[in-house]
Amino acid sequence: MPGQRDGMRSELELTDAVGEAVLEAVRETDNATTAIDFDGLRIGQDEDGYVLETPETAHDGLTEADLAAALESAAPYVTNWHFWERTVGGEGTARRAFLRWAEGASFDTDGGASDDSSDPDSVLLERHDALESASGVVRHWGELELRTRLADAEIDQRGEPGGRVYEIRHVDDSAEPLDGLERYDDPREARDLVTYDDRGRYRPLKTAPSLVSGWCFDDLSSSEFVETIRAIYPATIANWHREQRGRLDVDHWIETAERQSGIYDVIDELPREALEWVTEACCVDSQCLKRRKWHFDEDDELSTPGGDGEFPCREPCSLVIAAARKWTILESENEKTWELELTTSEMNQLAEIVDAVADGRVDEIREADVYDGANRYRARYLRAKRLTDGSLDADQTDD
Amino acid sequence: MQALVIVAHGSHLNPGSAQPTYDHADTIRDTGAFDEVREAFWKEEPHFREVIRTVESDEVFVVPLFISEGYFTEQVIPRELRLEGWDPDLWDSDGTDASDVSLAVGDAEKVVHYCGPVGTHDAMTDVIVQRAETVTGDSDVGEGFGLAVVGHGTERNENSAKAIEYHTERIRDLDRFDEVEALYMDEEPEIDDVTDYTDAKDIVVVPLFVADGFHTQEDIPEDMGLTDDFREGWDIPGEVDGQRIWYAGAVGTEAFMADVILERAADAGAELGDALEQVQARTGGTPATGD
Numbered sequence: 066m067p068g069q070r071d072g073m074r075s076e077l078e079l080t081d082a083v084g085e086a087v088l089e090a091v092r093e094t095d096n097a098t099t100a101i102d103f104d105g106l107r108i109g110q111d112e113d114g115y116v117l118e119t120p121e122t123a124h125d126g127l128t129e130a131d132l133a134a135a136l137e138s139a140a141p142y143v144t145n146w147h148f149w150e151r152t153v154g155g156e157g158t159a160r161r162a163f164l165r166w167a168e169g170a171s172f173d174t175d176g177g178a179s180d181d182s183s184d185p186d187s188v189l190l191e192r193h194d195a196l197e198s199a200s201g202v203v204r205h206w207g208e209l210e211l212r213t214r215l216a217d218a219e220i221d222q223r224g225e226p227g228g229r230v231y232e233i234r235h236v237d238d239s240a241e242p243l244d245g246l247e248r249y250d251d252p253r254e255a256r257d258l259v260t261y262d263d264r265g266r267y268r269p270l271k272t273a274p275s276l277v278s279g280w281c282f283d284d285l286s287s288s289e290f291v292e293t294i295r296a297i298y299p300a301t302i303a304n305w306h307r308e309q310r311g312r313l314d315v316d317h318w319i320e321t322a323e324r325q326s327g328i329y330d331v332i333d334e335l336p337r338e339a340l341e342w343v344t345e346a347c348c349v350d351s352q353c354l355k356r357r358k359w360h361f362d363e364d365d366e367l368s369t370p371g372g373d374g375e376f377p378c379r380e381p382c383s384l385v386i387a388a389a390r391k392w393t394i395l396e397s398e399n400e401k402t403w404e405l406e407l408t409t410s411e412m413n414q415l416a417e418i419v420d421a422v423a424d425g426r427v428d429e430i431r432e433a434d435v436y437d438g439a440n441r442y443r444a445r446y447l448r449a450k451r452l453t454d455g456s457l458d459a460d461q462t463d464d
Numbered sequence: 465m466q467a468l469v470i471v472a473h474g475s476h477l478n479p480g481s482a483q484p485t486y487d488h489a490d491t492i493r494d495t496g497a498f499d500e501v502r503e504a505f506w507k508e509e510p511h512f513r514e515v516i517r518t519v520e521s522d523e524v525f526v527v528p529l530f531i532s533e534g535y536f537t538e539q540v541i542p543r544e545l546r547l548e549g550w551d552p553d554l555w556d557s558d559g560t561d562a563s564d565v566s567l568a569v570g571d572a573e574k575v576v577h578y579c580g581p582v583g584t585h586d587a588m589t590d591v592i593v594q595r596a597e598t599v600t601g602d603s604d605v606g607e608g609f610g611l612a613v614v615g616h617g618t619e620r621n622e623n624s625a626k627a628i629e630y631h632t633e634r635i636r637d638l639d640r641f642d643e644v645e646a647l648y649m650d651e652e653p654e655i656d657d658v659t660d661y662t663d664a665k666d667i668v669v670v671p672l673f674v675a676d677g678f679h680t681q682e683d684i685p686e687d688m689g690l691t692d693d694f695r696e697g698w699d700i701p702g703e704v705d706g707q708r709i710w711y712a713g714a715v716g717t718e719a720f721m722a723d724v725i726l727e728r729a730a731d732a733g734a735e736l737g738d739a740l741e742q743v744q745a746r747t748g749g750t751p752a753t754g755d
Contacts, residue, residue, distance in 0.1 A: 158520050256486060260479050269476040271509045295518065299510035303517040314571060326539055379514075383507050384476060 083147045083227075084136055088129065090150075091115065103150065104170070105189045106142035108132070121190075141193045144227025152228060153287050159306035160291050167290075168192060168202045168213040168229065174309050196229070206375055207298050207354040208276045210236045211290075231290035233297075235278035246281040252289050255282070255296035264428075270384050272298055272354045272374075301355070301376035308358075308377045316380035317362045322389070329386055335393040337361055343392060344369040346423075347385050348378070405459035407451065414438035414447060465521035467500040468492060468729055471512055471541055472529040472674060474505030481675045482508055484716045485529055491722035491746060497739035498525075498729075506536070512544035516572050524576045525729040529674050529716065531583030533562050534621040546570030547578055559623040560584040560630045564732035577732035582716075583627050583672060585731075587724045589634040590751050594720045596641075596668040599700065599712040606640035609710075610664035614655050614671040614684060617648035625651070628672055634753060641668075649683060656687045659705040666701065666708045674716035685711060720749030 087101070091108055094100040099109035107118040115127040119139045127135060136143050155161040157173060165172035169192055193215070195202050201214030212232040238246055249255070262268050262275040282293050294302060307313040316324075318340055322333035335343070344367055348357045355378035357371040371378075381389070407415075417438030421427050430437050437443065451457060470489050475481035485503045493501045504515035516524060526545065528537050533555070542550040548568045555562035562580030569576050582588060596611055597603050613635070615628035625648065632646040642664045647655040658667060669688065671680045682694040690709055691698040701708040715721070722743045730736050744750065 155520065159518075160520070253486075253490060267477070267479040269508070300514040300518050304514065307517070324543065326543075327535060382509075383511055387476060387507075 079136055079140055079143060083144060084133055086147055086151055087136055087143060088133060091129075091132070101146060103146045104142065106139060106146050119189075141227065142189060145189060145193070148228055159303045160288075162306050162309065163291065163294075163302045164213075164229075164287050167204050167211055167231070168196060169204075172309075174311075201232075205236060206294065207272060207301070208236050208274060209294070209297065210234050210239055211294075229287060230283075231285040231287065232281065232283045233285070233290065233293055234281040235276060237278040238281065241281075243281060243283060247279055249280060249282050250284060250289075252282070252285075252292035252296055255293045259297050270353060270382070272301070272376075272378075273352060274350070274354055298354075298376065304379055305376045307379075313358065313377055313379055315358045317359045318381060319362045321359070321381045321386070325386065329390050331393050332386060332389045334397070335389055336396055337365075339392060339396050341367055341369055343385065343389055347388060348372070350374065351424075353378070402462045403459040404462045405451075405457055410438075411447060411451065414443065418444060465499040466523045466525065466734055467502065467519040467521035468498040468725075468734070469502045469504055469515055469519070469524055469526045470529050470725060471504045471515075471526055471545075472506075473536070474508035475677070476507050478677050481677055484675050484714070484721065487717075487719070488529070488722040488725055491719065491743055492726060492739070494746075495726075495737075495739035495742045497726070497734070497736045506540065506544075512541055513546075516545060516569050516574060516576065519574070522574055524574050525579065525732055525734045526576055527579045527725045527728045528581045529721075529725070530581040531615070531672050531674060531716075532621060532623040532627040533557060533559055533581060533584060534623045537562070537581050542578065545576065545578070547576060550578075555580065559626040564728070566732070577729075577734070579728040579732050582721065582724045582728060583674075584630065585724050585728055586634070586753065587727045587751065588715075589631045589753050590749065591718050591720050591724055592631055592635060592670050592672070592715055593638070593640070594747075594749055595670045595712045595715050595718045596710075598718060599668060599670075599710050600666075605668065607642070608664060608666060609641050610643040610645065610662035610667040611635060611641040612645045612647050612655070612658055612662065612667055612669045614647050614649070614669060616673075616679070617651040631672070638753065649679065649687070654687070655684055656689075658688050658709070659707050662707070664707070666710060668710045668712060670712045670715050673714040676714045676717060680714045719747035720744075722747060723749050 087108065091100040091110070098111060099107060101108040105120050107116070109116050111125070113126040115129065115132040117124045117127065117132060117135050117139060119142050122138055124131070124135045153161055153164055162172040192202070196213060196215045201212045204211045210233070213229050214232070216228045216230050234241070234246060258277060258280055259271055260268060261277070263277050268275055276297070285293060291302065304313060319333065322335070325332055340361055344357065347353065349370060350372040353372070354374045355372065355376055356374040357378045359378065359380055360366040421430065421439030427439060430440050432441070434440050435443055470485055472482065472485040482503070482505060489501050489503050492498065499521050500519045502510070502515055502518060504510050504512050506512060510518060528541055530536050538552040546569045548570055550567060554565040557580070562584065564577050564579045566575055566577045592613060596605050596609075613628050613632050616624050628646045628648070632644050635641065636644045643662050645653070645661050647653050647658060647661065649655055653661055658669060671684055673680050685691050685694055685698050688709060688711070689704045690702045690711055698711065701710045703709070723740065726736060726739055726743060730740070
């Protein structure tokens with residue numbers, strides 16, 4: 066109920082600075098009928114004086130002093146305007162669109178696809194309630210859980226009434242109390258978090274689903290929030306925004322491959338069918354959280370699923386290019402027919418070993434689990450029995 | 465608004481490769497001279513290809529954290545940044561003279577001021593000297609010391625040797641060290657014979673590389689005889705053939721490198737305010753060559 070909401074929010078007071086910013090905006094546009102028209106707040110003037118409207122209230126014929134006094138009754142709208150227009154700014158930027166998306170607000174999609182509300186004017190108070198609640202507004206971005214809340218105090222530490230504070234944590238830590246997590250506040254510290262996986266191995270691909278958990282960035286400003294995400298998943302916000310606006314510039318495989326030079330010059334010779342295997346190896350959701358938008362070329366789609374990620378992948382990445390070079394060279398070899406002695410179980414065991422390595426499951430196989438073909442003792446036994454100098458004892462049966 | 469983008473090689477295998485890039489970017493961020501500072505990589509993210517779209521500024525200064533002009537600065541980076549109308553002749557360089565060129569890009573409405581690599585800027589000479597000071601812990605190091613500047617050599621790129629020789633000559637002109645030599649990993653005169661090329665009792669060895677990696681942390685120390693096995697480390701100074709080797713590691717890790725990046729951007733028209741002074745104060749750097 067609008068009335069109830071107004072009652073709940075009567076505690077949100079405007080600072081002089083916010084009130085003054087509104088009056089300044091109104092004075093700057095003294096000939097215009099509308100000085101502010103934002104998220105349901107409209108302030109302007111007509112021949113009778115100043116006008117202030119929200120979906121719940123309407124005042125007209127106001128003097129400047131009346132207007133200043135009336136702003137209090139529309140505090141959620143006024144502080145919301147101030148946050149977006151004076152703190153965030155950046156009209157048309159990816160940063161602004163992302164911050165809007167993060168709290169479930171409509172944003173400029175420039176005609177592209179969007180999850181906008183069709184009638185944003187009516188939803189500010191709902192959004193305000195969600196932002197004010199203990200859990201805030203939660204979104205997921207790759208393996209990140211993003212939380213936007215109104216500042217705890219009516220006036221937050223940055224002197225911004227109705228300002229936002231942001232939190233970033235791993236989705237796996239969703240239910241963890243803050244105290245149970247390593248807390249950070251400097252976006253630069255995110256670089257260390259993304260460098261190694263939970264086994265201490267270097268992560269060359271930032272969007273691999275191997276981000277460590279157990280940490281939290283809290284109490285971030287909007288710019289720190291965006292900067293932290295930029296360190297964790299570089300360029301994802303910019304490309305997502307282009308996609309939202311229907312302007313994502315996708316470079317398909319063959320364009321990207323033909324562009325390469327030096328040692329990567331060869332990759333445009335990779336067979337078409339091999340590209341299916343490349344994408345199955347590198348690009349599916351279990352390996353990368355970007356949603357692959359590129360195919361072999363515009364008219365030749367790959368059958369490998371592109372994934373369900375929030376942010377798009379607009380061209381083969383450097384890891385795919387580097388791996389594709391190796392596969393191009395390997396695919397230039399001729400197939401041969403081999404003859405070797407294996408029992409049926411040994412043949413199946415080879416498949417089990419390949420499968421375990423491909424799924425990164427090797428370390429999960431228990432030491433004494435000799436029932437798993439990829440168990441270390443099983444593999445060592447097979448090697449002792451069937452390999453000589455690291456190679457299978459096999460004979461080529463054709464020329 | 466103006467942005468600085470530092471472009472570097474990065475690595476799929478070595479997590480330390482990008483560290484100098486981040487360190488120098490942070491130093492420059494803290495000066496506040498640029499509205500935005502970004503790092504971009506060939507082998508890491510954000511890739512060269514996708515960095516320009518991440519800045520809001522209309523003017524973008526791109527400084528390659530590379531040692532020499534060549535394949536990366538002339539082909540790969542311009543192509544991946546989508547520099548429109550790029551041609552290496554625009555730099556009008558014989559291998560060490562590239563300054564900057566301003567071009568549009570294909571994926572954003574921005575002007576990119578594409579700068580020459582840090583490795584060939586005059587200020588790099590100061591960083592090499594600074595590196596010698598850092599490794600010896602002596603801000604007056606010079607008398608009684610030889611200095612060897614080490615490069616990859618010509619196998620991959622002839623301009624690589626030009627950059628080494630350029631700075632070697634400039635340091636000689638300072639008349640500060642007893643001897644200054646240019647040595648290479650894969651051509652004569654070779655770093656393996658460092659003690660044959662220098663008579664001084666103490667020799668500072670500074671590899672002209674952007675980041676520490678296999679070459680600077682494995683090959684060069686072993687080639688010089690500083691250690692038999694890089695995994696066991698080496699002493700600084702370490703003794704070889706009765707001479708003392710002060711091995712500095714990659715010059716690109718020197719904090720004063722941030723100064724060269726700024727100088728590159730300034731040459732291309734970036735407004736720096738007092739950023740150069742701030743960086744010099746923070747990194748203890750002093751322009752040894754007086755420019």
